[in-house]
Amino acid sequence: MDQLSRIPAFIYTFACREDELSLCELETRAFFQAEAHNNLLKSTLSIDPSRSPFIKERVEVLYEGDSLTHIYEQVEQLQFPDSTFKVIFVKLNDLDASEKVEFEDRRAIEREMGLHIEGESDVHHPDHTFGLITLGGRWYFGPYLKNAAVWLHHMKKPRNYSIALSTRVARAAANIAVPHPEGIRAIDPCCGIGTVLVEALSMGIDIVGRDINPFITRGARENIAHFGFECEVTLGAIANVSEHYDVAIVDMPYNLFSTTTPEEQLSILEQARRIAGKVVVISIEAIDEMIASAGLHIVDRGVAKKRQFVRHIIVCTRECESIE
Incomplete structure (x- = not known):
């Protein structure tokens, strides 16, 4: 399936206090008619994270694969000759405790991902921000949007x-x-x-x-x-x-x-x-x-x-x- 005909997909992460959990779950059902698991949810519905006090961030799925190597290969298609970019390894995921990716490893993966993208990286004021997240044993990469907490x-x-x-x-x-x-x-x-x-x-x-x-x-x-x-x-x-x-x-x-x-x-x-x-x-x-x-x-x-x-x-x- 080519990029123009594929069904859009978005991965959301959630954060709330224990005393807000019931309200967070109610809002999630209202938005998505589905429940989040491990504070993660994949959906075809596009919701701006800043609408919710509980959605932390969103990755719009551009590429996906069974391994990081598959993602590295796909992001080589990205070219930014006249603009800058940044890659964020989303900390929240459903990996087992034994598989958790620590801080230094996340930064190393971000740097490696950046090397496969044609363009100049800028960690402070990028023109384009991308997220990398793992869910259900697969890796996902795409435009990243963070909640502005308005x-x-x-x-x-x-x-x-x-x-x-x-x-x-x-x-x-x-x-x-x-x-x-x-x-x-x-x-x-x-x-x-x-x-x-x-x-x-x-x-x-x-x-x-x-x-x-x-x-x-x-x-x-x-x-x-x-x-x-x-x-x-x-x-x-x-x-x-x-x-x-x-x-x-x-x-x-x-x-x-x-x-x-x-x-x-x-x-x-x-x-x-x-x-x-x-x-x-x-x-x-x-x-x-x-x-x-x-x-x-x-x-x-x-x-x-x-x-x-x-x-x-x-x-x-x-x-x-x-x-x-």
Whole structure:
């Protein structure tokens, strides 16, 4: 099969803390409809690593082989007469402990790989960066893309409050709700200070926000504008929403910090079901019975933990409806 007709393939590596594992796995299923093993995943789907707080890096498969020698032979086709390149031996792999490649050996392999590529190497500011990774007993080589961790920048917003979602959880929630944004319209009807909105907008997701608190909606607009994004944030209850959306992200008002009653929470879920075919619920409690009472069907779930504080991220659809 020639290079033009081959099916594209990408290898992803993942990194997360133990208390984030459930959320990482949920986001991975949303993106790829598959599970990562040993923090590695091969897929035909192209996802920018910077979309996820958990994808560390990506290698787009250009060449593959049963041995390093096979890769050395293939990379000789690469020519960069007017630009520079760099080769990175990806540390994360599924090799047995007895087969692990140590630091000095990885650097030696990178140098040897570079000798087989026509062009000038530049380890600091290359025009082209390539990754070399081993998975399932085979070697893979191709363009390398590293996560830019943009959500860290979003932590420095002008308006904040202590119970807001972390930018990592908010970013994962936006991805779980809208893993593939093209043609999808989303709403955050209890948007608070706009943490989910900022993360969603930074990934090109078509989303609007809403909240019943005028002070909070002003803060959300300020945060969104601070990062150079534009988004409609309206004042009002979810019951007043008349448009239909593909997905709603509902960060439930917490009884711990709010006067919202269980009856009001149920109403929010019922209204979310009315305006969206898919609902991603974020709650400090499991609330399975309340979700069922609202006519929603749980199709997947995960948790995000921070010390003793737990947030449940629950993916729902209208009953008897499937999720794409």
